[in-house]
Amino acid sequence: MADLSVKIGDMIFKNPIFVASGTFGYGTENPELVDISKLGAIVTKSITLNPREGNPPPRIVETSSGMINSIGLANIGVEKYISDMLPIYEEMDTPIIMNIAGSSMTEYMDVMKKVEAVSSNIVGYEINISCPNVKEGGMEFGVDCEMTEKLTRELRKLTDRLLIMKLSPNVTDIAGIATSSENGGADAVSAINTVVGMSINHTSHFSDIHTTFGGLSGPAIKPVGLACVHKVYRAVNIPIIGIGGIVNSADVIEYFLAGSCSVQVGTANFRNPGITEIILNDLNNYLDEKGIDSISSLIGSVMTHD
Amino acid sequence: MADLSVKIGDMIFKNPIFVASGTFGYGTENPELVDISKLGAIVTKSITLNPREGNPPPRIVETSSGMINSIGLANIGVEKYISDMLPIYEEMDTPIIMNIAGSSMTEYMDVMKKVEAVSSNIVGYEINISCPNVKEGGMEFGVDCEMTEKLTRELRKLTDRLLIMKLSPNVTDIAGIATSSENGGADAVSAINTVVGMSINHTSHFSDIHTTFGGLSGPAIKPVGLACVHKVYRAVNIPIIGIGGIVNSADVIEYFLAGSCSVQVGTANFRNPGITEIILNDLNNYLDEKGIDSISSLIGSVMTHD
Amino acid sequence: MYIENVTISSNEEIAMGIWRMSMNAPKIAAAYIGPGQFINILPNDNWEHPIRRPMSIASVNGNIVEIIYKIFGDMTHQLSRKNSGETINILGPLGNVFTEWDKKEVDPILIGGGVGLAPILNVYESCKNPIMIIGAKTAAEHFMEHDPKNNIYLTTDDGSMGIAGNALKAIDEIDVNENSFIFACGPEPMLHALQKYAIGKNIRAQLSVESYMGCGVGLCQGCVIERQNGQVQKHSYHEKYSLVCLDGPVYECSEVTFG
Amino acid sequence: MYIENVTISSNEEIAMGIWRMSMNAPKIAAAYIGPGQFINILPNDNWEHPIRRPMSIASVNGNIVEIIYKIFGDMTHQLSRKNSGETINILGPLGNVFTEWDKKEVDPILIGGGVGLAPILNVYESCKNPIMIIGAKTAAEHFMEHDPKNNIYLTTDDGSMGIAGNALKAIDEIDVNENSFIFACGPEPMLHALQKYAIGKNIRAQLSVESYMGCGVGLCQGCVIERQNGQVQKHSYHEKYSLVCLDGPVYECSEVTFG
């Protein structure tokens, strides 16, 4: 059996199949359909300083090979995350990466400080600077190189755990933002968050999403995710966690070839909460059939024609 | 029967169904499968100052509900366009909009000057500042407000025909670029060009596209196109031509509701070169059933929840 | 909760545009706890439609799970083209159930509007002496008989069968007492009207609501409905909104807010 | 050129993973001009796969158009699940044809590799005294008999049937003279080898090439192949590249560049 382990910063994950923030709750739901101990890691739903009720419905709608969501960072807030979730994580042997969102530098820092102040086994932070659905989604950071670098630098000072900046595809130059993250001291970047999208009901003439604009995810955006990862791969030396439209093992291979060192599965969990286990099995078979010893050997090895 | 005519600048088009640049050649191909006299307009393939052979194959690949292309602006060059195409257009009663691409301000201007110097019945220009596939594709204009405004202003001086700037979705702020186009004197903007994408063959490990990155089009990007159109609609007062993933009459309605005053059909022509005629018929039926007198009454009338 | 590839045992049009499908789903049938629950269906394995479609369970008999569905868009159309013997993938059982309809002191009034009839028929099957009202647009969409003597009232919007008008019209023809308890499923305007009616008459009601579901299992947070007075449910991340797929689809009348 | 919704008259597996489908396509059959032409197929009307799939015409008899296809990915898989009586949408006939194979002074050597056999069988049917070589990976992929006496040579990569090796191996067993004229269709490496062979032996050859097609009708400019010496064809926008869908798929041996 091929070696599926991957390294990010100083952490070694047993396999590269993570579940994406906002698509697997706090990792405490739905244990019946998926053996979460098999996951490489769980990235938990974005946590903000205060609890958030989220956006009014309708919050989601299907599109061609994709879906739009505008959940609006509904979450329990950091206090409750600390009191209710961290103890559960102590009992789990699946690595937890905590995703943080904020509307100001201080908010991100305050959340992280609170978590750093208590003892827990979470392995790192993914910083959401790319949520397109709320004013407080950090997009003002995610589109600006200077602010990204500054935020990364400040957060770097607060933790020795993994620091991963989650990038938005809704920018002119994602490689620039990635470079700023690297310069600020991030251990890794993850790409991509959702693509800004809109959907309208042609019969009722209503927007299908309460907030009018939402985030597009699913197979439709896989080409966008791959392009972003490969652009970032050409620009930085830190590991990249590939996200966007991954539904099977072939998609995982493609993300590795483009430059990812691990991946996150998002929308596909909604169709089948156990899909990551299927992907993992198929990935093992693929590597064995091809005689590939270690999945890490694939990172960035796409063969280009030029 | 509902009134399908739409107005852009001083021009009235008999209907809002145009074919998109690069997806219908020079409007002189394939007359067997489509009655081009029924089209609202034909936007011809991007023309550059010199002929271009285009990119090496592979140039296209299918993705989930979409496709990536990197044709590389293969075209006959403006001289041949003037000598071979313009005379044919004189015989056609379908309005022709000439799409121009360039790598410098002078190149755009030189192409337009040459066409303006001869007599022809083309009704306007669509300026491609958004081709992601070649260095010379004008993307440096399409991502920069100042350069967009300057280019628009210079081209405005050269022609009284319709001047339409074609916008890229691959920017942080498409509304800003649209505003610059308006300020520069454009009669309209069209949105969107393709979304940067990548595809990899997981078996061969080769990039599916010779130039590694290409442009994603088709139903997958419809939510992106709608979002861009609606953002632009909120920012400018000039008409917007909606493009991206349109395959049926419902899509046309959605683009109108989002703020378009006409649309272009691209990728769908490849599946069925006669698809625009089907769309047009269905559109007529839709409007009649709904008792809508004029399609223009729908422009921008999406009902939002906020 | 299980994901099963199930074999279709029958699939037939029972009224205009309304279909009934039976599938052999032993695990889901065994885990099923009562009327109100639903399954989440994937008619095929292509990804043009990434999201499953929720359908109420209309009955469970042995291993056989039955749904009643209306052809609405692409996925329900695809469902209707499936033949018996073919397989589809379903996830379930999901959601909570109608309660108290089997209590002695309850006089149940079952009300189903449109395809909301599926869970209502499910209650009806096990219910003693219920009154049932089924609403549709027109006669062709009904597959039962208007039979007031046996307490089955059908309504049609166009008056082509049974009582002309909606379910509210029918309820006026019924004796309502303090033991009356409405169990309803149907379009939002109907539920909204019934909510007002029940509160006005001071009788109890349980309403099964619909919402756009991304997963059906509590992962996406897409399916929310606004609560009326901020009750906290154990599965919710928040107080203002409830997750229809976990906390619902059945709510006590005054628990939720419409429109 | 027509778009037709055609009824499938038969669809069967004729060798391992190789299928033959016949459809009733009167307009396309009437417009068909000869072997080498292809149709562009849409097995269903969902948009997960926006692009049609090109398939060579294997024969035309009356209104019946036949293709031979190999299950490769999703669309060919879907094609194989179609039953006779069902309809699919096709566009055609497209492309140019093999020429001169019917000339008296020509001794045709027909070579088909893999699914490239479809247009080759098409030529074979109308051809007088041809030599035919059909290559496959293994015996199970063949549906004909290795019959050198009747000038039918089958090859298999694994040696499980006929001549062990590829089509080039078989050609060595054949007498080639100055009238020999190769007509070939198959994978690029085979065509590339045949190109070198024909140039080396100074005999003529026509090669039917494949390329990824976005439209099949000259609109997308996706299907290009590099020319060998910049011949200009009337349908091309440019001199360096030729459009396989319009200028091809059949090219004179030295017209195009491989790899």
Ligand SMILES: Cc1cc2nc3c(=O)[nH]c(=O)nc-3n(C[C@H](O)[C@H](O)[C@H](O)COP(=O)(O)OP(=O)(O)OC[C@H]3O[C@@H](n4cnc5c(N)ncnc54)[C@H](O)[C@@H]3O)c2cc1C
């Ligand atoms: C708990 C619950 C139980 C239901 N039970 C039944 C039933 O017993 N019989 C029945 O006919 N219908 C039922 N529905 C509605 C059914 O899910 C939709 O009719 C179906 O999804 C339509 O799919 P489509 O592809 O045919 O239509 P589409 O064209 O995709 O959608 C048309 C409309 O269907 C609804 N819809 C689409 N996708 C979803 C989704 N993922 N979740 C919720 N709604 C969606 C939306 O209102 C949408 O505007 C139920 C819905 C819910 C939430």
Ligand SMILES: Cc1cc2nc3c(=O)[nH]c(=O)nc-3n(C[C@H](O)[C@H](O)[C@H](O)COP(=O)(O)OP(=O)(O)OC[C@H]3O[C@@H](n4cnc5c(N)ncnc54)[C@H](O)[C@@H]3O)c2cc1C
């Ligand atoms: C002129 C021509 C004639 C052909 N004739 C035959 C034939 O007679 N029998 C036969 O079995 N096959 C034929 N092919 C190949 C056939 O088109 C592909 O096998 C088919 O498209 C695969 O589709 P899929 O969805 O099953 O596979 P996918 O998984 O979509 O694709 C697998 C591979 O098929 C090829 N392919 C996919 N889409 C296209 C496309 N739009 N255009 C060209 N190639 C594509 C690519 O190489 C791709 O990597 C022909 C191709 C061309 C260009």
Ligand SMILES: Cc1cc2nc3c(=O)[nH]c(=O)nc-3n(C[C@H](O)[C@H](O)[C@H](O)COP(=O)(O)O)c2cc1C
């Ligand atoms: C319903 C939903 C909720 C999401 N919530 C979050 C979130 O809270 N924080 C975050 O960083 N990303 C969030 N995302 C983005 C995903 O983590 C992921 O980046 C994106 O969906 C692309 O991956 P996919 O195509 O596999 O879904 C959410 C996505 C969806 C679909």
Ligand SMILES: Cc1cc2nc3c(=O)[nH]c(=O)nc-3n(C[C@H](O)[C@H](O)[C@H](O)COP(=O)(O)O)c2cc1C
């Ligand atoms: C094969 C192909 C070639 C294209 N060539 C051009 C071009 O030359 N100039 C241009 O402005 N846009 C070009 N486009 C972009 C289209 O005009 C259109 O903006 C885009 O495809 C989105 O629309 P669609 O989803 O309907 O295809 C091309 C698109 C495709 C698919």
Ligand code: FES
């Ligand atoms: S449907 Fe996803 S949480 Fe309810």
Ligand code: FES
């Ligand atoms: S396939 Fe589109 S031009 Fe040839």
